[in-house]
Amino acid sequence: MNETSTTNPEQFNTADFGQKKPKRLSYVDAAKGLSIIMIMMGHITSYSNPLDNWMSSFKVSIFYIISGFLLSYTGSIKRRSFKEFLFNLFKNLGIAYISFSILTVGYNAGRLALIDTPSAEIKKEVIKLIYDSVFLKGIHSLWFLPTIFIGEIVFYFLLRCPKAIQILYAIAGVFSITFFKHFLGWLNAHASHSSIVYEAFSRWAYAVGKGLLATWFLGAGYIIYTFYKRLDNIKIKLGLGILLTAVNIPLSQLNDHVDINTLKEGTVIPLFYICGIIGSMGAIFLLDAITQYVSLKGLSYWGKNSLIVMCTHTALGFKAVIFLGWRRYVYIPKHYDTNYLWACFFVLLQLMLLTAGVIQFVNSYCPFLIGKKREEIKKTD
Numbered sequence: 001m002n003e004t005s006t007t008n009p010e011q012f013n014t015a016d017f018g019q020k021k022p023k024r025l026s027y028v029d030a031a032k033g034l035s036i037i038m039i040m041m042g043h044i045t046s047y048s049n050p051l052d053n054w055m056s057s058f059k060v061s062i063f064y065i066i067s068g069f070l071l072s073y074t075g076s077i078k079r080r081s082f083k084e085f086l087f088n089l090f091k092n093l094g095i096a097y098i099s100f101s102i103l104t105v106g107y108n109a110g111r112l113a114l115i116d117t118p119s120a121e122i123k124k125e126v127i128k129l130i131y132d133s134v135f136l137k138g139i140h141s142l143w144f145l146p147t148i149f150i151g152e153i154v155f156y157f158l159l160r161c162p163k164a165i166q167i168l169y170a171i172a173g174v175f176s177i178t179f180f181k182h183f184l185g186w187l188n189a190h191a192s193h194s195s196i197v198y199e200a201f202s203r204w205a206y207a208v209g210k211g212l213l214a215t216w217f218l219g220a221g222y223i224i225y226t227f228y229k230r231l232d233n234i235k236i237k238l239g240l241g242i243l244l245t246a247v248n249i250p251l252s253q254l255n256d257h258v259d260i261n262t263l264k265e266g267t268v269i270p271l272f273y274i275c276g277i278i279g280s281m282g283a284i285f286l287l288d289a290i291t292q293y294v295s296l297k298g299l300s301y302w303g304k305n306s307l308i309v310m311c312t313h314t315a316l317g318f319k320a321v322i323f324l325g326w327r328r329y330v331y332i333p334k335h336y337d338t339n340y341l342w343a344c345f346f347v348l349l350q351l352m353l354l355t356a357g358v359i360q361f362v363n364s365y366c367p368f369l370i371g372k373k374r375e376e377i378k379k380t381d
Contacts, residue, residue, distance in 0.1 A: 025073065027288035028066055030296045032303030034283060035062045036310065039141070040351055043319050044344045048256055049336040057252035057271075058279030060144070060260050063306075064214045065280045067148060068155075068221020069228070077156055085156055089149060093307075095371035097145040100311040101133040103369075104142065107316055135200050136207035140314035143210070143261050150211025155218045166219075173216030174273055177263050180209030184263075210260060220277060234289050241285030248279040302352075305359045307370055313355050322350050 038059040045052050071077045077085065105126060112122045132139050136146035158169055184205050191198040231237060252275050255266035265272040290296065302309065313319050326332055326347050333340040367374055 025070075026291045026296070026300060027284060028070065029300035029303035030287040030291055031062060031066055031280075031284050032306045033296075033299035033301065034287070034303075035059050035066075036302050036306040037299075037348075037352070040309070040313055040319070040355075041344065041348050043141070043314055044323055044347050044351070045341075046336070050253060051341065053256060053258070054249055054252045054279075056258040057248060057255065057275035058283065061217050061276035062280035062283060063144070064148065064151065064217035065221035065224070065277070066284075067152065067214075068218040068223075069225045069284075071152070071155070071218070072222045072225035073229075077152075077159060082156060086153070089152055091371045093145050093149050096307055096311055096369065097133075097138075097142060097149075099369040100315060101129075101139060101142060104139045104315040105129045105133070111317070131199050131203060135203035137203035138207070141310050142315050143207075144310055146207045147210040147214045147260075150208060151214025151218050154212060154215040155222070158215065158219070170216070170219065173212060173219070176212035176216065177209055177260075177265055178269075180205050180212075181263050183209075206263065209263060213260065217276060221280075224281065228284075234292050237285045238289035241282050241287075241289060244278045244282030245286060246282075248275050248282055251275050252279065305363070308359050308362050309355055311370075312358050313351060318354050318358070319351055322354065323347050326350075 038055040042052060042055050042059060080088070108129060109122055109126050112125060129139055131137075133142075136150075137143060138146055158166060161169075184202060187198065187202055187205070191201070251271055255268045255271040255275065257264050258266040258272055287296070287299075323332075326343065330343070330346075331339075332343045332347075362369055364374075
């Protein structure tokens with residue numbers, strides 16, 4: 001969610017555009033804002049309901065596709081050496097992953113100590129969280145950062161491969177999750193669960209499988225943008241946005257239990273990829289058209305700060321505290337109905353209010369946690 005791909009286009013190296021600073025793509029921030037809000041909502045609601053089915057069909061894939069858009073938009077992935085590319089990727093994603101992983105481990109250790117958990121159990125939990133972090137499985141929503149990191153590295157080299165290999169990957173990439181699920185099954189059946197090797201490989205496989213999936217959607221976004229940038233007619237964009245969204249809504253209801261984090265493509269696997277593309281493009285077309293007439297500053301705010309939201313809203317317990325508080329002191333139905341949906345929306349609003357404060361705190365007092373300086377934050381406000 002940063003310079004190289006998933007954050008602000010204004011932060012791209014101006015050397016990649018000569019002396020002219022790249023124009024900010026307002027619909028990009030809006031699309032990321034929509035995505036991160038849907039991700040927060042998805043962590044509040046339960047699966048197997050119409051809203052979750054629709055959101056889950058593209059709420060993560062749109063991040064990958066937008067990353068491909070921005071890589072194509074700047075062209076920096078082709079001009080930069082791998083050393084430069086890797087440095088920027090680490091600065092914009094790696095630093096945040098490391099800093100918030102450390103904070104999350106410390107938070108959980110303190111939380112367990114506070115409720116008088118035996119030291120042996122605290123040690124066991126801390127070791128598990130460290131393994132999750134070091135071997136890139138990620139703690140809670142921090143899982144996303146290694147996947148985009150791996151995905152962009154693979155895509156960097158894929159762009160430099162012959163066309164035949166790129167086409168082969170376009171076909172084989174849709175089987176990346178299936179392959180790694182079988183690999184994990186084999187590993188689970190043949191490895192000693194107490195071994196360090198098993199602990200490392202099982203977590204690493206999760207990250208690589210999702211990273212290769214990210215590469216596939218990155219590539220889709222990269223290619224789509226080469227055609228998208230030629231389309232200037234706002235009415236056509238609006239019409240396509242409405243059409244693709246209208247098609248995606250019923251299709252998404254046919255594919256339950258989509259969850260990239262747990263390597264679930266849903267009950268109808270082809271729809272995972274179809275809905276991921278058309279749902280994302282429907283939202284992008286609509287937001288691009290709307291931002292030509294209306295400023296979506298509220299939505300863009302969440303898009304610009306999506307990295308902080310992704311790193312904190314579940315990993316540091318904010319969602320759990322608010323949701324459990326509502327369930328205990330207010331009311332959350334135990335089954336899906338209109339009241340359940342309204343309760344979840346109120347929980348989301350409170351989570352957004354709390355997270356907005358966290359965003360301001362990080363940006364104002366410790367931007368180094370996300371690899372930035374205060375001057376860089378001010379330029380994007």
